[in-house]
Amino acid sequence: MRRFLPALLAGLLLAGGLVQPVAAFERAVIESVVAVLRPEPAQQAEPQAGPQYRPLEPEGSAVALAHGLFVTANHVLGPGDRALLRLDDGRVFEAKVTARAPAADLAILESAAPARPMQWGEPPLLGDRVCAVGNAFGLGISASCGVVSKKNVTHAGFNPVEDFLQTDAAANPGMSGGALVNEKGKLVGILSAILTQGADANIGVNFAVSAELTRRVVADLKDDGSFTRPSIGASLQGQPRLEPRSQAGARVAAVTPESPAAQAGMQPGDLLIELAGRPVQRPSDAVAALALAERGSTIEAVVQRDDGQATLEIELPSS
Numbered sequence: 001m002r003r004f005l006p007a008l009l010a011g012l013l014l015a016g017g018l019v020q021p022v023a024a025f026e027r028a029v030i031e032s033v034v035a036v037l038r039p040e041p042a043q044q045a046e047p048q049a050g051p052q053y054r055p056l057e058p059e060g061s062a063v064a065l066a067h068g069l070f071v072t073a074n075h076v077l078g079p080g081d082r083a084l085l086r087l088d089d090g091r092v093f094e095a096k097v098t099a100r101a102p103a104a105d106l107a108i109l110e111s112a113a114p115a116r117p118m119q120w121g122e123p124p125l126l127g128d129r130v131c132a133v134g135n136a137f138g139l140g141i142s143a144s145c146g147v148v149s150k151k152n153v154t155h156a157g158f159n160p161v162e163d164f165l166q167t168d169a170a171a172n173p174g175m176s177g178g179a180l181v182n183e184k185g186k187l188v189g190i191l192s193a194i195l196t197q198g199a200d201a202n203i204g205v206n207f208a209v210s211a212e213l214t215r216r217v218v219a220d221l222k223d224d225g226s227f228t229r230p231s232i233g234a235s236l237q238g239q240p241r242l243e244p245r246s247q248a249g250a251r252v253a254a255v256t257p258e259s260p261a262a263q264a265g266m267q268p269g270d271l272l273i274e275l276a277g278r279p280v281q282r283p284s285d286a287v288a289a290l291a292l293a294e295r296g297s298t299i300e301a302v303v304q305r306d307d308g309q310a311t312l313e314i315e316l317p318s319s
Contacts, residue, residue: 029185030088030143032118033178035135036060036072036109037084037092061134061141061178062095063190064115071218072177073192074100074107085113088141101217101227103160104209104291105192108221118179120211121186124148124165132169132206134178134191141178144170146204154284156207158193161229163213163288165189168204180208190214216292229291230316232301233259234266236283247304248281249273264312266303273309274302295319 037059060076062085070085077083081097095111124130131145146169153164165180171194180189189208196203209217220227233256239245249271255262266272272280275289276299293299296318302311 026185028116029118029131029133029179029181030141031116032064033133033135033141034062034064034070034088034113034115035086035138035141035174036062036076036095036177037086038076038078039080039082039084059135059138059174060176061174061191062109063177063179063187064113064117065218066117067114068110068112069117070095070109070111070113070115071190071214072107072109073190074102074105076176077107083109085109085111085115086135087113087115099221099225101221103229104162104213104217104227105159106190106209106214106217106221106227108218118181118185118187120215121182121184121188123210123212124151124182124188126151129183130165130167130169130188131181132167132171132175132178132191132208133181134171134175136172137174139174146170149205151210152278152285152288153207154288155282156193156195158207161213161287161291162207162284163210163292164192164207165210167206167208169206170202170204171206172202187211212292213288228319229287230293230295231259232261232264232266232290232314232316234261234272236272236286238282247271247273248279249304250280250283250286252303260314260316261301261312264301264314265310266301266312266314267305270303270305270310272301272303275299276301290316 062070062072083095085095086092093113095109098108098110100107128148131143133143150166154162178191188211191208193207195205217227235254236250237253252270275286276293278289
């Protein structure tokens with residue numbers, strides 16, 4: 001065994017550099033994430049059904065997007081319109097909650113806290129290395145690293161609108177609202193939730209709101225203070241879980257007359273399998289696709305009807 005291990009390591013190195021030094025990102029990343037302190041005593045969030053879990057968080061995290069502008073997870077703020085932001089060097093600044101999007105668990109804060117704005121990163125690939133940066137257990141800003149385990153998770157069950165990156169980078173109470181960053185230290189997601197299945201420890205199934213959805217929500221909140229997602233006027237149902245199926249999708253249960261879906265030719269009984277370029281396996285996938293789509297744009301919907309497929313062009317409302 002003593003001879004086998006060095007030989008194995010040497011083989012890995014010769015096989016294309018599989019053993020590589022860990023790349024560290026710049027200190028600036030830590031300076032872009034701040035602790036969020038709620039002025040009122042923290043209260044336990046309302047219990048949620050099933051495996052969904054958001055722990056008691058007397059403190060949370062936030063990420064600087066621009067000078068004076070921060071994004072955080074809505075659930076860490078409580079009902080108030082004020083919060084405090086603590087920098088990694090210990091300084092504390094007042095912040096005002098200026099807009100919320102509970103459906104996506106995001107909120108905007110404005111503060112004079114001199115945090116360094118973080119740059120947006122490109123959408124990561126499955127298996128890409130990422131790091132979760134946040135205020136774990138109120139101990140200050142720290143980082144834990146892992147990989148992107150899954151993309152486009154829309155059915156975790158935490159929020160009405162989900163487009164999560166799943167990661168095994170450890171996220172713990174206090175890190176909600178913090179940053180998921182790539183190896184270059186650029187923002188790819190906002191930490192939102194963890195899955196525990198009743199365990200007392202992190203089990204490596206953690207979720208961050210994708211940068212794409214975060215940017216869409218932040219743009220809406222800055223524009224008019226609210227996050228709206230377009231409706232095409234179609235009601236969708238999931239397929240029975242235990243029935244065999246040759247094609248995954250969401251069944252169209254009803255179409256509102258004169259709605260964008262009706263005008264595009266969508267019909268009850270259609271199986272929606274793609275929307276706005278995103279595969280649809282369940283209704284929540286369509287919700288995410290619409291939340292990310294450009295308002296007023298024309299998107300394509302691919303439906304299965306009888307024994308064939310049809311591509312429909314749907315004009316989204318501008319507001």
